[in-house]
Amino acid sequence: MTRLAYGLVALIGIAAAGLGGYGVVGGAGTLRLAWLVPLGGLELTLDPLGGLFLGLIGFAAVPASVYAMGYPDGDGRGRFAYVVFVVSMCLVPVAANAMTFVIAWELMSLASYFLVLHDRESEESIRAAWIYAVMTHVGLACLLAGMLLLGADLGSLRFADWRVSAPALDPTTRNAVFVLLALGFAGKAGVIPLHVWLPLAHPAAPSHVSALMSGVMIKLGIYGLLRVTLDWLGSGPPWWGVALLIAGAVSSVIGVLYAVVEQDLKRLLAFCSIENIGIILLGIGSAALYQVAGLEALALLGLVAALYHTVNHAVFKALLFLGAGAVVHATGTRNMEAMGGLIKRMPWTAACFLVGSSAIAALPPLNGFVSEWLTFLALFQNTRLDAVGQNVVFTLGIASLALTGGLAMVCFVKAFGITFLALPRSDAAAGAHEASPPMRVAMLALAAACVALGLGPTLVVPAFGSVAASLLRTTPPAAGGTWLTLRVSGDFASLSTVAIAVSIAVSLLVPLLALRLVGASRRTRSYETWGCGRIVQTARMEYTATAFANPFKRVFDFFYRPTKRLDIEFHPESRFFVERIEYENPTRSIFDDWLYRPALDLLHSVARAVGALQSGSANQYLAYILAALLLMLVLA
């Protein structure tokens, strides 16, 4: 039964991927069931952008489901929610009116809420699910308000009508709608400071669900942002683009700063998703600004970079979460401090995780590098804009993207190095076992996709270019470059990952041959690690994840605001013998302390003040009714 459900989702995924691909190449179609729901009925339309996201969901759902089929001792709980989750995600990008969209959106949120609550025994899961439910419904309230405001002004809830008449609305309404919808979608995408649910909810769900939540669900927030910024409302004032760029710069740097110091493997990946959403926003923001300035070719470039990174992140983040799931299953913990040495016990998982880590750290020639390269190129060409203020914002974007690239590399040296290399840090890690065959197949397929997307930008970019052109309502650019080299903006820059891959492969032969030629010694002796004369090497001598990230904790202490706690228990007989030392060095979230805590306190105090009205006395309630009636009579 469980396998049947996951098999069904895999089939749905294949169908969605096919249909999405059909949409990307320009296929269109509409399905309308007016009787099914009120306010416009159920209406689905396939267009290139929707097709891209539909295809992406389908593409990610297949390996996630195959993986879930192979996940041992799964009791099948949550399989129904999983089916609903994937189906409702598929409906979001093809929804053609507000009613359909909101129903699909809410179904997706509810289904994922139940999946986050998978482990209903643990306090942590319950808290994560609760925060997720609150945040996602605050977002939904913003979306509803924005959509109803727009619908009331235009007299229609169909997106096609918005496209036609929304650009003519007065600026105040358009700005209000933009703010409301952008807040709602940014919350789902995990943009800082609306991200607080994400690092709690994603790790709590089972790993194949985390893969889909981080890989594709938050991308639907990006989908919504694209629709709002570039499609539904037409092109807006420059501050929309500036706001997106700043949000992107902040999310990318802060997301990766949190990821670097994280010890929980799955939470590290979740923070890293925030970083990648930031990188995508940098592309979208630049596209919006270029479009306002009438630089269509550059707007296309920015949008293609954003779409490419969206797809890439879905692929490598799904891969990394599946890998993390295999590790968590094998070791029984998410704490990296209890892992280590897994490369010898789980060679396949380790190899796939290494591919995913290199891809997400944007190492050439893999896919993360290609989309970050395109994003850099889109940001670099801001000199074509003749507005100094905007240039400065772009420059901040460049600097934050560069810093993010470096920190992401650190983050994944840590994630891979501490988890998979050296000696196991616990008995569970020492006794770990390789993932089951279906899990390995799912990871290998995603790793292959990372390589393919890395080597094939000359094929992928034109396809995304036509999707971007349909969204910006321009003609797609003539193909730049040849099959080998991608040319961007005429002679400005070019990229050839195939050439890079071939050169690295050939260059690998150079040291191998050179060592032969000069007659280097080929003798190798296996011996223990050098350790200053100590007798045995144990895992306690290894560098820990905490220690590895400590330089960053010190450099950015104004941001982490680490607190130290040292507890020493001495032996009752003598103070010279220590029985137990406890040391904690946690970081504090400035968002919790300075934003959410005061906001909640304010909410509580307002609620308490309003609560004074609720005395419980029937007479008083009658008095309220009378007063209300009198007030209405006076006003009427």
Add this chain to the structure above:
Amino acid sequence: MIAEVAGAIVQVLVVGAGAPLLVGALRTLKARLVGRRGPSPWQPYANLRKLLAKEAVVSTTTSWVFRATPYILAATLLVTGLIVPVTTTRPPLAFAGNIILLVYLFMLGTFFLALAGLDAGSAFGGMGASREVAVAALAEPTVIVAVFALALRADTIDLGRIVERFRGEPWLAANPAHLLAFAAFFIVMLAETGRLPVDNPATHLELTMIHEAMVLEYSGRYLALVEWAAAMKLFLFMTLLANLFVPWGLREPTGPVAVLLGLLALAGKLALLTTAVAVLETGVAKLRLFRVPELLAGSFALAFLSLMAVFLVR
């Protein structure tokens, strides 16, 4: 086609064979500056030969990552050697991705070297790896922003074309922003290649080392490859600095004479730059580790100012 392959081979030979000499010359100069005779500039070649003849000791704790890393590292540096304009303004792989590719290829090498540092499971390797990636991550934005400031003035991000543009129109370079970018790039060059005041390449106290602590477990041919790669990195960074900021002497690859002239010009520029680094290294002490980020933040501020100047003074 044949000319391009020949150009690629020449460039790889110059980088691969010239790098140890640069390191040797730097050591000799430093020794002379403090009044020692010092080793001959050819000493690094002798060191490499000695290492190649020795057997390699590999820790039982390590995995294939440890053994593959020296090869990956050497390969990435050879590839970067094809991107940097060393002897001509049209390096063979210029079309493959320009400055961004260059920065990320350096990161690829650092990524694997740091993993290898963790692989042996000793505290030294982990400590070195942690510090090395911290320095690399904080230096990366400066490299990109500083080179981008040049690229903006030259209106291309192709390194070779930047050189051509500045050589043709020297007045473009005659402004304070150029000097700021140079200072910023010089500082990150010291940081990225593990020179004083960021890291001390001559120390033998593991606790104060960064790069040397990370590669502590390597021996024999593996160590030879790692040292060769480190020398190539120094060579490439100094070449970048020399050719981007002092573009004269470098030509289009019109024939062997042009390449030879480019090589001679490079030798002259590197000699000056090596002297500058040697004087600097004799004059300053190593910074405390947690003062290094301040230095890097300073260099980033310089690069950022240089970039802002492009917008504000155009």
